[in-house]
Amino acid sequence: xxQLSAKEVKKTNYPERVLQxxxxxxxxxxxxxxxxxxxxxxxxxxxxxxxxxxxxxxGDVINQQDGLYTLILxxxxxxxxxxxxxxxxxxxxxxxxxQQKDDYFALAQAPELxxxxxxxxxxxxxxxxxxxxxxxxxKTFPGKLTAFLYQRFIHFNGDDTKGxxxxxxxxxxxxxxxLKKCILQYADLxxxxxxxxxxxxxxxxxxxxxxxxIVPGYPKDKAKEIEAELGYADQxxxxxxxxxxxxIEGDQALADQLPVEKIGLNTLFVEDLTxxxxxxxxxxxxxxxxxxxxxxxxGLETVEEAxxxxxxxxxxxxxxxxxxxxxxxxxADELQAYTNSVLERFENPYIKHQLLSISLNSIAKxxxxxLPVLLEFYQKEGKLxxxxxxxxxxxxxxYRNEQKILKDDREILDRFESLWLNFDGSKDSALSLxxxxxxxESWWNGEDLTKLEGLEESIADLLIQxxxxxxxxxxxxxxxxxxxx
Numbered sequence: 412x413x414q415l416s417a418k419e420v421k422k423t424n425y426p427e428r429v430l431q432x433x434x435x436x437x438x439x440x441x442x443x444x445x446x447x448x449x450x451x452x453x454x455x456x457x458x459x460x461x462x463x464x465x466x467x468x469x470g471d472v473i474n475q476q477d478g479l480y481t482l483i484l485x486x487x488x489x490x491x492x493x494x495x496x497x498x499x500x501x502x503x504x505x506x507x508x509x510q511q512k513d514d515y516f517a518l519a520q521a522p523e524l525x526x527x528x529x530x531x532x533x534x535x536x537x538x539x540x541x542x543x544x545x546x547x548x549x550k551t552f553p554g555k556l557t558a559f560l561y562q563r564f565i566h567f568n569g570d571d572t573k574g575x576x577x578x579x580x581x582x583x584x585x586x587x588x589x590l591k592k593c594i595l596q597y598a599d600l601x602x603x604x605x606x607x608x609x610x611x612x613x614x615x616x617x618x619x620x621x622x623x624x625i626v627p628g629y630p631k632d633k634a635k636e637i638e639a640e641l642g643y644a645d646q647x648x649x650x651x652x653x654x655x656x657x658x659i660e661g662d663q664a665l666a667d668q669l670p671v672e673k674i675g676l677n678t679l680f681v682e683d684l685t686x687x688x689x690x691x692x693x694x695x696x697x698x699x700x701x702x703x704x705x706x707x708x709x710g711l712e713t714v715e716e717a718x719x720x721x722x723x724x725x726x727x728x729x730x731x732x733x734x735x736x737x738x739x740x741x742x743a744d745e746l747q748a749y750t751n752s753v754l755e756r757f758e759n760p761y762i763k764h765q766l767l768s769i770s771l772n773s774i775a776k777x778x779x780x781x782l783p784v785l786l787e788f789y790q791k792e793g794k795l796x797x798x799x800x801x802x803x804x805x806x807x808x809x810y811r812n813e814q815k816i817l818k819d820d821r822e823i824l825d826r827f828e829s830l831w832l833n834f835d836g837s838k839d840s841a842l843s844l845x846x847x848x849x850x851x852e853s854w855w856n857g858e859d860l861t862k863l864e865g866l867e868e869s870i871a872d873l874l875i876q877x878x879x880x881x882x883x884x885x886x887x888x889x890x891x892x893x894x895x896x
Contacts, residue, residue, distance in 0.1 A: 428457030478502035485761035553593035574614030704809035
């Protein structure tokens with residue numbers, strides 16, 4: 412079987428206008444796909460040159476395939492399961508700066524380069540006091556980028572028209588602001604000229620962004636079957652869902668440079684992405700966290716199984732409509748459309764999203780994703796949100812029954828194990844356990860949740876109910892009570 416390459420597939424070559432840190436599945440299925448779509452519509456005329464952020468990576472394989480790879484989009488579209496495949500041509504090459512340092516810095520002299528995108532994981536945007544500017548390559552991603560930008564500043568004599576538009580895709584809040592802060596710290600640490608700092612501030616545009624697309628990646632279990640279907644070998648097949656959202660804090664000039672709206676892509680240029688971040692965290696991520704312990708303790712294993720369970724489906728619909736959406740200051744129609752899209756994504760028959768994989772670090776996730784909703788609802792309505800309190804109680808019960816399979820901070824797991832040893836099914840033992848958990852301020856963003864009137868008793872009653880009748884019966888009772896209220 413022939414290997415996918417430019418020898419087998421005619422590839423259009425474009426000027427290298429994009430520098431990208433990160434060659435992984437997500438960026439190839441998200442950013443590089445969008446650039447490819449723009450190119451094929453005649454609206455960008457640019458390729459992506461990728462910098463491999465770690466010494467070991469996919470760079471050699473990508474170069475062997477001349478930057479070509481197959482993207483398979485699978486999922487729900489307008490209520491139907493749809494599968495599409497396409498060859499992505501937007502990547503020109505990959506540079507491994509650990510082995511090709513000169514090539515890396517030569518890119519800084521390229522006049523046509525305009526954009527920098529990155530996805531180096533949440534731990535990638537970091538400042539290291541020990542990361543010095545020497546003859547060796549800086550260790551951190553921000554260090555490498557600072558050194559690159561300094562070379563560009565020198566080569567073009569501080570020309571303000573040769574600054575870059577920098578759009579990080581790392582999943583941290585204010586990612587561009589954090590990256591810029593690191594660059595300025597390195598400029599100070601390395602005692603770089605004040606003129607360079609001014610150039611960074613005035614000639615370069617740093618845009619915070621929010622990304623959203625589920626990308627399972629390389630289909631290891633089905634690769635041979637897919638290659639037989641394609642008719643060629645491809646070591647870089649990447650699978651993703653159809654849904655995508657990219658929210659970028661940028662002006663109309665940037666939107667004109669990246670005219671994605673002309674081809675209907677769900678990439679938005681906004682003044683402030685905070686509402687979109689809140690919407691994603693509360694509706695998508697928060698729903699995942701809320702449903703996981705309930706669904707798993709009902710014997711379900713994947714998100715698809717959960718959303719297709721009538722009881723879980725009814726619960727999630729009520730949770731979102733009655734509680735979560737009331738805390739989001741956006742137009743009702745927009746929120747409902749996004750909610751519907753999330754529920755449709757959960758139904759994706761192609762993606763087997765394991766509930767246990769979502770359960771990683773559930774305490775911290777609940778504190779970040781769900782607790783703000785609980786507190787905002789309580790402050791606004793003057794009462795506790797029943798469905799979210801149910802999820803909170805299920806989370807605590809989850810940490811009783813699934814100690815051997817849960818992955819969380821060892822201290823948290825040991826604490827729960829100790830607390831559950833003293834639970835004997837009585838109201839007093841339930842209250843004691845709940846009080847200990849809710850008063851653990853370090854778990855709950857510094858909040859003492861025992862001060863929230865009625866929360867301790869509500870959760871304690873639910874723990875007793877779970878213990879006596881099981882999760883499914885308890886959830887049936889909750890929804891029955893709601894329907895007859």
